[in-house]
Structures are given as structure tokens and as C-alpha cells.
Amino acid sequence: MQVSVLPVFLLMAFVAGLAVVLILVGYVFNPGRPTPVKRMPYESGMDPLHDTRRRFDVRYYLVAIAFLVFDVEILFLYPWAVVFRSGPAWVFGGGMVFLALLALGFIYDWKKGIFHWR
Amino acid sequence: MSAPVVVLAPEIILVVVAATIYVAGAFARSRDVWVWLALGGFLSAAVAMVMLSVGAVGGPISVDGMAIYVRWLALGLGALLLLTSSRPSGQGSTPEYVGSLLLTVAGVMLAAASRELVLLFMGLELVSIPTYILLYLGRRDAASQEAATKYFFLSILASAMLLYGFSFLYGATGSTHLAVIGQRLASPEAGSLWLARAAMVLVLAGLGFKIAAVPFHFYAPDVYQGTTHANAALLSVVPKLAGFVALVRVVDVALEGARDDAWPIVLILAVATMTVGNAMALWQQNLRRLLAYSSIAHAGYMLIALAVSMATGFGTTTAWEGMAALWLYLLVYAVATVGTFAALSCLGRGAESVQSVEELTGLPWTGGRVRPVLAWTIGLFMFSLAGIPPLAGFWGKLAVFASALSVEGPVEGIRGWFIVLAVVGVLNAAVAAAYYLRIIGVMFFRRPLGVPRVREGTGGALAVAIFSAVLAVAIGLGPGIWFRDARRAAIIEAEAPRPLPMAAGGVQTADAGLRPGGEVGQGVGFGSGL
Numbered sequence: 001m002q003v004s005v006l007p008v009f010l011l012m013a014f015v016a017g018l019a020v021v022l023i024l025v026g027y028v029f030n031p032g033r034p035t036p037v038k039r040m041p042y043e044s045g046m047d048p049l050h051d052t053r054r055r056f057d058v059r060y061y062l063v064a065i066a067f068l069v070f071d072v073e074i075l076f077l078y079p080w081a082v083v084f085r086s087g088p089a090w091v092f093g094g095g096m097v098f099l100a101l102l103a104l105g106f107i108y109d110w111k112k113g114i115f116h117w118r
Numbered sequence: 119m120s121a122p123v124v125v126l127a128p129e130i131i132l133v134v135v136a137a138t139i140y141v142a143g144a145f146a147r148s149r150d151v152w153v154w155l156a157l158g159g160f161l162s163a164a165v166a167m168v169m170l171s172v173g174a175v176g177g178p179i180s181v182d183g184m185a186i187y188v189r190w191l192a193l194g195l196g197a198l199l200l201l202t203s204s205r206p207s208g209q210g211s212t213p214e215y216v217g218s219l220l221l222t223v224a225g226v227m228l229a230a231a232s233r234e235l236v237l238l239f240m241g242l243e244l245v246s247i248p249t250y251i252l253l254y255l256g257r258r259d260a261a262s263q264e265a266a267t268k269y270f271f272l273s274i275l276a277s278a279m280l281l282y283g284f285s286f287l288y289g290a291t292g293s294t295h296l297a298v299i300g301q302r303l304a305s306p307e308a309g310s311l312w313l314a315r316a317a318m319v320l321v322l323a324g325l326g327f328k329i330a331a332v333p334f335h336f337y338a339p340d341v342y343q344g345t346t347h348a349n350a351a352l353l354s355v356v357p358k359l360a361g362f363v364a365l366v367r368v369v370d371v372a373l374e375g376a377r378d379d380a381w382p383i384v385l386i387l388a389v390a391t392m393t394v395g396n397a398m399a400l401w402q403q404n405l406r407r408l409l410a411y412s413s414i415a416h417a418g419y420m421l422i423a424l425a426v427s428m429a430t431g432f433g434t435t436t437a438w439e440g441m442a443a444l445w446l447y448l449l450v451y452a453v454a455t456v457g458t459f460a461a462l463s464c465l466g467r468g469a470e471s472v473q474s475v476e477e478l479t480g481l482p483w484t485g486g487r488v489r490p491v492l493a494w495t496i497g498l499f500m501f502s503l504a505g506i507p508p509l510a511g512f513w514g515k516l517a518v519f520a521s522a523l524s525v526e527g528p529v530e531g532i533r534g535w536f537i538v539l540a541v542v543g544v545l546n547a548a549v550a551a552a553y554y555l556r557i558i559g560v561m562f563f564r565r566p567l568g569v570p571r572v573r574e575g576t577g578g579a580l581a582v583a584i585f586s587a588v589l590a591v592a593i594g595l596g597p598g599i600w601f602r603d604a605r606r607a608a609i610i611e612a613e614a615p616r617p618l619p620m621a622a623g624g625v626q627t628a629d630a631g632l633r634p635g636g637e638v639g640q641g642v643g644f645g646s647g648l
Binding site for chain 1: 145
């Protein structure tokens with residue numbers, strides 16, 4: 001069976017073409033009178049404090065990973081919550097196994113002390 | 119038909135033991151107990167394999183000849199790798215190391231048994247992700263961290279390409295079941311195969327990284343050099359095993375219709391991989407770098423067998439079959455490579471390990487009880503890797519080259535190509551002998567420069583080296599049963615589960631497994647409908 005994918009490629013071509021056209025229009029037709037205020041990243045926002053490239057504490061990444069685990073967990077739990085009543089018993093059991101594995105990961109994280117912000 | 123829970127019992131046992139080790143390791147401070155627990159896990163998984171040798175036909179999981187062979191090979195190699203690395207140098211991270219090793223083995227076994235794109239990808243990721251952790255835990259210095267980072271980013275890129283290829287397959291056929299994909303691509307209403315061809319190229323690229331085939335090999339020398347001997351042993355066999363089993367499942371079986379396009383690509387990859395690997399290995403001074411190029415070159419020989427099986431089809435009854443040659447070669451290569459790294463990991467002090475070939479100078483004559491044993495086993499493995507007759511490596515090379523010479527495909531002129539391929543392979547084997555024999559020459563025919571230290575408490579690695587040496591000799595002297603097993607591994611289940619009705623909208627709904635009654639009896643939710 002061949003699913004038609006032509007619209008997808010048309011959309012991709014349109015998006016790429018539009019991006020090029022917009023940049024070109026701005027580049028060709030702009031009057032080109034820069035001032036220091038205009039060159040700031042946010043013209044009407046806060047004054048930037050420093051460069052955006054700086055080092056992060058590695059603990060941010062640990063928190064990000066722990067967040068991601070539970071984020072994905074919720075992603076899986078929504079469809080599961082919809083169907084587990086109508087399905088056979090192993091649908092419920094499978095979800096419980098999934099939750100148990102996540103709980104193990106949580107215990108591991110906790111014991112390893114990633115929730116301590118020293 | 120058995121439920122997947124029963125069929126996958128060995129994998130489930132391994133994962134449960136790994137999870138137990140991770141969590142319990144966070145509480146208890148013991149060290150050796152984790153290694154013993156993991157060995158117990160391997161043993162229970164093996165028992166489960168023996169007791170549950172029934173095949174499940176038709177679902178997303180299939181226990182055909184190839185799956186059984188690869189699962190046994192993965193279990194055995196896992197136990198050897200565990201003993202090799204029984205003293206990981208990272209302080210206090212033994213549970214993590216051992217648990218990750220168990221998970222990689224479970225991943226290979228899952229990938230070997232899956233006939234479904236999603237499950238296959240999951241198996242491959244279950245190999246990759248713990249490997250990142252293993253590389254990171256191996257050693258805590260700058261070179262090791264660089265190696266882990268390089269492997270991480272390149273592996274993620276390869277996984278992305280593989281997934282992109284899988285998405286093309288799904289788009290072209292509306293199914294993730296490999297047999298259904300093959301069936302639909304072969305049916306007359308499939309139309310042009312260009313989506314399948316794009317998928318094939320992407321899958322070859324993604325899996326080419328795992329087996330270290332040549333345009334995707336650049337990580338291997340740097341990563342091997344940066345990490346420990348035990349990790350290098352793991353990297354040189356486990357991803358190759360997973361990569362080749364996935365290549366066979368996807369490119370050989372599911373993309374059967376595009377086979378006439380596939381074998382020339384694999385043939386070119388094989389020539390490039392062998393030649394570049396061997397040519398670069400000639401110039402290496404660092405041992406792990408040399409063995410990395412050697413493992414690239416061996417991937418090239420295995421690609422010859424893969425190209426043969428693509429050109430002729432698998433499961434044929436000819437004497438020299440491509441698929442059987444591939445699995446035999448992988449076995450003899452793995453035995454010699456793991457043995458070499460295990461022997462090398464016995465030398466060194468603290469976090470330092472043997473780096474250059476020169477450090478092995480005159481090793482058998484440096485006295486002591488362990489050093490001569492190590493030297494003789496390394497010498498044996500080098501002979502086996504070079505393919506010198508009474509050893510295992512010879513039979514692997516013989517099977518591969520003979521299979522290439524026995525190709526008589528339906529396509530005109532195909533025979534000539536494979537004769538050229540076999541000749542290039544034999545020439546490469548001759549070149550490769552140069553650097554293997556150089557190591558032997560340095561060890562046996564020169565005066566010792568210094569006395570390398572034998573690491574304390576490496577009984578496990580020493581046992582692995584001796585066991586592998588015995589195995590290499592045993593396969594070499596009695597290759598019959600190993601040929602027979604490899605031929606059984608060439609039995610691949612390729613039929614679709616059952617005639618599936620074509621859904622009107624093109625893509626079938628996934629609710630087939632959730633319907634109460636009939637369908638559920640299989641216990642397979644995903645994959646039976648998709």
C-alpha cells in the first residue's frame with residue numbers, strides 16, 4: 001500500500017521557500033539605519049545582563065533528567081488511563097509494571113542524593 | 119503460540135536482576151556480591167532459554183534459528199565480559215557497571231527476537247544507552263570522557279538516522295511488522311519502491327555505525343583508545359552483534375523486494391570497510407587503536423557474508439551459505455577479540471593500562487607465572503584473527519570466502535562481482551596478517567624492555583583469556599558442530615503472521631490487541647494489528 005506523501009513534501013518546500021523569501025525581502029528592502037538600542041536582542045525588553053553562553057551547574061541537568069522521566073511517564077499514563085478499564089487484565093498489569101520500574105528509578109535517584117541541592 | 123511474557127523470560131530475568139542491582143547498589147556498599155548476582159542472572163536466563171525453547175510464531179516476537187543463536191551468543195559473551203571487567207576501576211560504581219552490562223545483553227537478546235520495528239528499535243536502544251554509561255564509568259580521565267562523549271553523540275545521530283529509515287518503511291507500507299512490510303513491498307500494488315530504497319540507505323547508515331562499517335567508523339579508534347580494555351571488548355562485539363542481527367532482520371527480510379539494490383551497496387561497503395580497516399591498522403602503535411581498526415576490518419569480512427546472503431537469499435541448502443558464514447564468523451571473531459582484550463586488561467597498574475604495542479616487548483620472557491600465559495594466549499588470538507589454519511579464525515574466513523565464491527544468483531554477471539569480492543577479501547586477509555604477526559614478533563622475538571605489572575585481582579579476566587583460547591582451539595580442531603549451529607542460525611522466520619486485510623484508510627488502527635476475546639488470546643497488544 002502506498003500512502004501519498006506528496007503533500008508533506010509540498011509543505012516542506014513551501015516552508016523552506018517562505019523562509020528564504022522572508023529573509024531576502026528583509027535583507028533587500030531594509031533602510032539600514034542601526035542604533036545601539038535596535039541591535040539589542042530584545043529591543044524593548046530588559047537590558048541583557050551578560051552573554052548567554054555561560055556554564056551551568058551540573059545539578060540543573062540532573063533535575064532536568066528527573067523531570068523528563070516523570071514528563072514521559074505522564075505522556076504514557078494518559079492513553080493508558082483511557083483504555084485500561086476496557087481492556088483485559090494485562091493492560092492494567094502492564095501499566096503497573098511501568099510505574100514500578102519508574103518508582104525504582106525514583107528510589108535510586110533519591111538514594112543517590114540528586115534531590116539534595118548542596 | 120506462547121505469550122510474549124513467557125518467550126521473553128530470559129530478557130525479563132536480566133532486566134529484573136539489573137534493576138535489583140541498581141537499586142540495592144545504592145543502599146549496600148558491598149562489591150563482589152554484584153558480580154556474583156549478575157552471573158546468577160546470566161545463569162537463570164540461560165536456564166530459562168533451555169526450558170522455554172518453544173517458538174512463538176506470528177507475533178512481534180519470533181524465536182527462530184537466528185534469534186536462538188544470537189541470544190545464546192549474547193548470553194555467553196555477556197558472562198565473559200562481566201568476568202573481564204570484574205574489577206572496574208571506577209570507585210564505588212560496580213553496581214552501575216554490572217547493571218548496565220546486564221541491560222546491554224538484554225537489549226541484544228530483545229533485538230534478536232523482535233520482528234517488529236518499534237520493538238527492534240527499543241532493543242537497539244537498550245544496547246546503546248547502557249553502553250554510554252559503561253563508557254563513562256570505565257575510567258575517569260579526560261581521554262575517557264572524550265571517548266564517551268564522542269560515542270554518545272555519534273550513536274545518537276546513528277539512532278536518529280535509523281529511526282528516520284524506519285519511519286519511511288512505515289510510511290511506505292502502513293505496518294511496523296517486518297514480515298508484513300516485506301509482504302506489502304513485494305505485492306504488485308506496492309508501486310515504486312523508492313521509499314523503501316530511501317529507508318534501506320538510512321537503515322544501512324544507522325546500523326553501519328553499530329557494526330563500525332567504513333564511512334561510519336571514525337569513532338571507533340578514538341573511543342577504543344580512550345576507554346578501558348574491558349569496555350573496548352564490549353564495544354567490539356556487542357554492538358556488532360546487535361547491528362548485524364538488525365541488518366538481517368530489516369534489510370534482508372523486510373526489504374526483500376529491494377534486494378537487488380541492497381547487495382551492491384553492501385558489497386561496496388564490505389570492500390571499503392576491509393581495505394580501510396586493514397590499511398589503517400598497519401600504522402598503529404597504540405594497541406587498542408590497532409584492535410579498533412582490526413575490528414573495523416572484521417566487520418568488512420562479515421559484510422561479505424551479508425552481501426552473499428542478500429544476493430542469494432537465506433535458508434538455502436547450499437554448502438556455503440552466506441548467512442551461516444556470517445554467524446560463524448561473528449562467533450570466532452568475538453571469541454578471539456574478547457580473549458585478547460581480557461588478556462590485555464590483566465596488565466597495568468591502578469588506572470593505567472597497557473597502551474602501546476612496544477610495552478608487550480618480550481612479554482613471554484619477563485618471568486612470573488601470569489605473564490607467559492598472557493603472552494601465549496594473545497599470540498594464539500592474533501593467529502586466530504589472522505586466520506591461520508588450525509585455529510577458529512581460519513574456519514570463519516574459509517566460510518565467508520567460500521560463500522562468496524559459491525554465489526550463483528539470478529542476476530546476470532553477479533558471479534563475477536562476488537569472485538572479485540572474494541579476491542579482495544583474501545588479499546585483505548594477507549595484509550592483515552602483517553600487523554597481527556607484528557604483535558607476535560614484538561612479543562616473542564625481542565628482548566624484554568621492561569617488566570609490565572600484572573594487575574592485582576584479575577583472576578576473572580585471566581580465566582576469560584584462557585577459556586577463550588581453549589575455545590578458539592576447540593572450534594579450530596572440531597568445527598563441525600559450530601558449522602551446524604551456524605547453519606541453524608540461518609533459519610529465519612519470514613512469513614507474515616496471517617493474511618491481514620488492507621485497511622481502507624491506508625493505515626490500520628491499533629486497537630486489534632485491545633479487543634476483548636479472540637485477538638487477546640495471543641497476549642500481544644502492539645504489533646498484531648499494526
